[in-house]
Amino acid sequence: MNSFLSFFKGKRMLITGNTGFKGSWLSQMLLLAGANIVGYSLPPDSIPNMFNVVGLDKRMKTYFADIRNYDTFQNVLRKESPEILIHMAAQPLVRRSYDEPLYTYETNVVGTANVLQAMKSVGCVKSAVLITTDKVYENLCVKRSYTETDRLGGYDPYSASKACAELVIQSYIRSFFNTDKYGESHSTLVASARAGNVIGGGDWSEDRLIPDIIRSTMEKMEPVTIRNPDATRPWQHVMDPLTGYLLLAKGLHEGNKRFVGAWNFAPDEKDISVKEIVEKAIKIIGYGGYNIEADNTKHEMRYLHLSAEKAKKQLKWRPKFTNDSALEWTFEWYRQYYKKGEIEKITADQISRYASLSDKPENGG
Numbered sequence: 001m002n003s004f005l006s007f008f009k010g011k012r013m014l015i016t017g018n019t020g021f022k023g024s025w026l027s028q029m030l031l032l033a034g035a036n037i038v039g040y041s042l043p044p045d046s047i048p049n050m051f052n053v054v055g056l057d058k059r060m061k062t063y064f065a066d067i068r069n070y071d072t073f074q075n076v077l078r079k080e081s082p083e084i085l086i087h088m089a090a091q092p093l094v095r096r097s098y099d100e101p102l103y104t105y106e107t108n109v110v111g112t113a114n115v116l117q118a119m120k121s122v123g124c125v126k127s128a129v130l131i132t133t134d135k136v137y138e139n140l141c142v143k144r145s146y147t148e149t150d151r152l153g154g155y156d157p158y159s160a161s162k163a164c165a166e167l168v169i170q171s172y173i174r175s176f177f178n179t180d181k182y183g184e185s186h187s188t189l190v191a192s193a194r195a196g197n198v199i200g201g202g203d204w205s206e207d208r209l210i211p212d213i214i215r216s217t218m219e220k221m222e223p224v225t226i227r228n229p230d231a232t233r234p235w236q237h238v239m240d241p242l243t244g245y246l247l248l249a250k251g252l253h254e255g256n257k258r259f260v261g262a263w264n265f266a267p268d269e270k271d272i273s274v275k276e277i278v279e280k281a282i283k284i285i286g287y288g289g290y291n292i293e294a295d296n297t298k299h300e301m302r303y304l305h306l307s308a309e310k311a312k313k314q315l316k317w318r319p320k321f322t323n324d325s326a327l328e329w330t331f332e333w334y335r336q337y338y339k340k341g342e343i344e345k346i347t348a349d350q351i352s353r354y355a356s357l358s359d360k361p362e363n364g365g
Contacts, residue, residue: 201333
């Protein structure tokens with residue numbers, strides 16, 4: 001591990017949502033760094049799933065519980081007494097939020113409030129990074145980059161719930177964790193992180209493009225169906241934003257109050273469409289095809305892009321992947337999985353390779 005990740009060696013950390021795709025990658029990175037991590041999450045929601053495939057179920061302590069249960073979470077926080085907390089537990093799917101709006105709001109808004117209130121009550125956490133999404137902005141469907149000061153909003157229940165979560169975070173920072181304004185002794189420093197459309201090996205979630213491609217090409221040997229081919233997104237490999245989250249956690253732990261507040265994490269390259277991603281994926285895999293079956297019953301934004309200039313200037317964070325290299329690393333992981341490779345070792349090797357890369361975007365696998 002490089003010197004940045006070595007900061008977390010021996011740190012007591014709690015990760016909510018550690019059984020999810022991003023949470024599993026983050027847990028693996030931190031275990032390799034030597035952190036003392038504990039998870040709080042619902043059981044994995046797919047078979048297979050990254051959490052079990054790389055053996056995290058055997059290598060880290062996890063409390064299987066619902067983030068909506070305040071008393072349970074508060075008790076876990078008090079018992080484990082972490083110094084760093086990363087909150088990733090969420091209902092993360094746009095299309096599912098149309099089917100389960102109340103559950104989405106309860107999980108994403110009340111769940112976030114529960115985490116903040118428990119931190120306020122217990123008082124052990126020095127550094128907290130709460131993950132929302134790139135979809136928290138009032139999307140005007142224009143081709144420009146949203147910055148951290150742009151207006152929050154949301155068309156679908158998922159996006160709106162995450163925008164609400166951002167307001168809850170801001171309120172707690174201003175009301176309870178703002179030591180400069182109120183002169184209180186509370187030492188918790190809190191930030192929110194906004195990123196989205198992450199890709200990487202180990203994601204089998206429903207209604208996500210890369211898992212859909214994997215299921216169609218590598219499992220069923222049939223064309224992948226895409227419903228919104230012209231939608232453009234800021235695709236990025238999962239390790240790029242996770243590194244941003246950890247840089248934030250490190251800076252907050254060191255007492256840097258400039259890092260309090262909201263942060264965007266986005267790739268350098270121009271956004272590309274769903275259709276382009278599918279075509280690139282098929283080329284990398286070496287076989288497959290696609291069908292277009294438009295579905296307008298559940299509204300999804302056509303354009304979305306964030307500016308990460310704040311993170312680049314103040315955190316010294318930069319994405320290390322291009323679109324092509326992110327896809328190559330992703331499908332390299334899946335190829336090894338379906339060949340029955342040593343997937344825990346392969347995942348660790350990718351993390352080590354990533355840690356050794358320069359800040360210049362990777363152009364190949």
